[in-house]
Amino acid sequence: MTLLTRRSLMIAGAAALVVPATARAAEGRRNVSSFASQDWRDHFDSLGKGCIVCDTESRALHYWSADGSDYRVYPTSVPKTDELTKRGYTEIVRKKVGPSWTPTASQMERFPDWRPVAGGAEDNPLGTHAMYLSWPAYLIHGTHDTRKIGRPSSDGCIGLYNEKIAELFEITPIGTQVRLI
Structure with a gap:
């Protein structure tokens, strides 16, 4: 039970880190180098x-x-x-x-x-x-x-x-x- 709880916490923690980065990338205002896009x-x-x-x-x-x-x-x-x-x-x-x-x-x-x-x-x-x-x-x-x-x-x-x-x-x-x- 302790292993499952620890594993669940690690997965949830990793997901919490990935979701904001994915949301920022979807905005499309900055490229991978963090330069502001220009037109x-x-x-x-x-x-x-x-x-x-x-x-x-x-x-x-x-x-x-x-x-x-x-x-x-x-x-x-x-x-x-x-x-x-x-x-x-x-x-x-x-x-x-x-x-x-x-x-x-x-x-x-x-x-x-x-x-x-x-x-x-x-x-x-x-x-x-x-x-x-x-x-x-x-x-x-x-x-x-x-x-x-x-x-x-x-x-x-x-x-x-x-x-x-x-x-x-x-x-x-x-x-x-x-x-x-």
Whole structure:
């Protein structure tokens, strides 16, 4: 009798854990990685050359191709503070493999020992690829420091793993519309 009671309690306890997870999955608002789902139509009137939505809350970048047949989601790093976060509409205006990095004036005020880093350097904060936005000093770029992805760790940019920015770089044309939310 004790074994049956113990077994019944274990089964009931396991079911109690599974049911809420199943109910959450049925909602369809989040994928397996916990990124909030996005639809390009909620942000843009048309796909244009393509669309990117950078969601700073869920720390994900959503990409749609010009014909809508390719949708991808990438984990990102996001700005450390709201003061460093620029939100709104912009677009990709330039792309660079092996970008060099120069600290901005505000970064030099906060970190006077920072120095420019040559493109291709192992310690380059921009990683292997960069896509420049129409906003000065704001980029979507890679990072060699993989600990930053999934966390608020940038000075305003959106960072991706180097292999993911290389993938996104290849499929994203200049003129792709971007929205940071």
